[in-house]
Amino acid sequence: MGRCTGCRKQIQNFCHVHQEFVCLECLVGSPGHARCYVGSYRGWVQDSSYPWPPKCVICSKELLSDDGVTRLTCLAIVEDSCLMNLVPPDGQCPHCETCLVPPPTDAGAIAQALRTKLKDVPWVNKFSSSIEGFIPEQGDPVSVSDNNVVIEMGAGANTKRSSTGVQKLVDRESVHQSGIVPELDEDDKQLKAQKEKGRRIFISALRFFRAHRRETFFLFVVLLCVLISVSVIRAAISQGTANVDRRRDAARAFQETTRSPRNFGIFK
Ligand SMILES: [Zn+2]
Ligand SMILES: [Zn+2]
Ligand SMILES: [Zn+2]
Ligand SMILES: [Zn+2]
Incomplete structure (x- = not known):
């Protein structure tokens, strides 16, 4: 849908x-x-x-x-x-x-x-x-x-393709029997199957995004907005803490100068 x-x-x-x-x-x-x-x-x-x-x-x-x-x-x-x-x-x-x-x-x-x-x-x-x-x-x-209402006009093409698929299968079988191509071992087969699966998922995701262009764009804009606001808020917070630190340092420095012994003479 x-x-x-x-x-x-x-x-x-x-x-x-x-x-x-x-x-x-x-x-x-x-x-x-x-x-x-x-x-x-x-x-x-x-x-x-x-x-x-x-x-x-x-x-x-x-x-x-x-x-x-x-x-x-x-x-x-x-x-x-x-x-x-x-x-x-x-x-x-x-x-x-x-x-x-x-x-x-x-x-x-x-x-x-x-x-x-x-x-x-x-x-x-x-x-x-x-x-x-x-x-x-x-x-x-x-x-x-x-x-x-849906029609399947591609039915003819499908049957043609599947019959060539069968042909290929037969070819591979005969190659196996003649012993020219060594059989893939289990690991290779699994790797190949995984790759194939990944490729299929990628293609269907790509098609999904192509079909829902407007929704995808909207989602992208929303994500961008969220990212920007998060970084702005973080910057503001770090700015605030830096200010507090600076003020605290200044206060401490002032306290130290008033407390240091060589300044006592002023107050005498
Ligand atoms: Zn319409
Ligand atoms: Zn019809
Ligand atoms: Zn006609
Ligand atoms: Zn059209």
């Missing part, structure tokens, strides 16, 4: 491109995020990659401009022309099978904008009648509240 950079609302949707939290109102309202890949913050911490340029979810063409694109309720992006003319026969998003026409129960900003856009499109009636009495089930993608 974090605060939307535009309106400070608590949300969990995170723009991977601008690396900031963005609520659905601001996502639809501000033209800057028109083509951005938006997912959960947690998802971004695990994998910050995103497809660029993004592709139209219907025809897979690369979207090179912010103009003429529409955000679906599942957060996928389509070209206006595809949305108007090339709608899939089942009326669903080809990526996640969410109905392209938002159900009447969805009062989110994206659903409202989409409804306005689809108002006079002929194919919409065919699907809107079938979802008129639609009651979203628990956990259904379209029933999820405004803040929680």
Whole structure:
């Protein structure tokens, strides 16, 4: 969870491109995020990659401009022309099978904008009648509240990467068997694991600070103020004790001069 950079609302949707939290109102309202890949913050911490340029979810063409694109309720992006003319026969998003026409129960900003856009499109009636009495089930993608709509467009990339990971594992295995590379002993392995863990913690901390720039800056300023005031107070205290010391020394010196025997003559 974090605060939307535009309106400070608590949300969990995170723009991977601008690396900031963005609520659905601001996502639809501000033209800057028109083509951005938006997912959960947690998802971004695990994998910050995103497809660029993004592709139209219907025809897979690369979207090179912010103009003429529409955000679906599942957060996928389509070209206006595809949305108007090339709608899939089942009326669903080809990526996640969410109905392209938002159900009447969805009062989110994206659903409202989409409804306005689809108002006079002929194919919409065919699907809107079938979802008129639609009651979203628990956990259904379209029933999820405004803040929680999340898509995982990186799924394809993930599977590809994990399969190459398997490939690497196999390669290493064969290397082991051929006996070219000596096995790491336990200490080395532990050291490596610790280093890896430290690196991961560092990276996630870095990402956290990047995502919460404003909060981090505020915290930094507060810390600086505290440090400055502490040093000022300490300086004042040491100044005060120095003054007291000086006065005490002066008093003692005076006492000693009045007490010293050679001065007695003055008082006789
Ligand atoms: Zn916002
Ligand atoms: Zn963005
Ligand atoms: Zn398209
Ligand atoms: Zn979708």
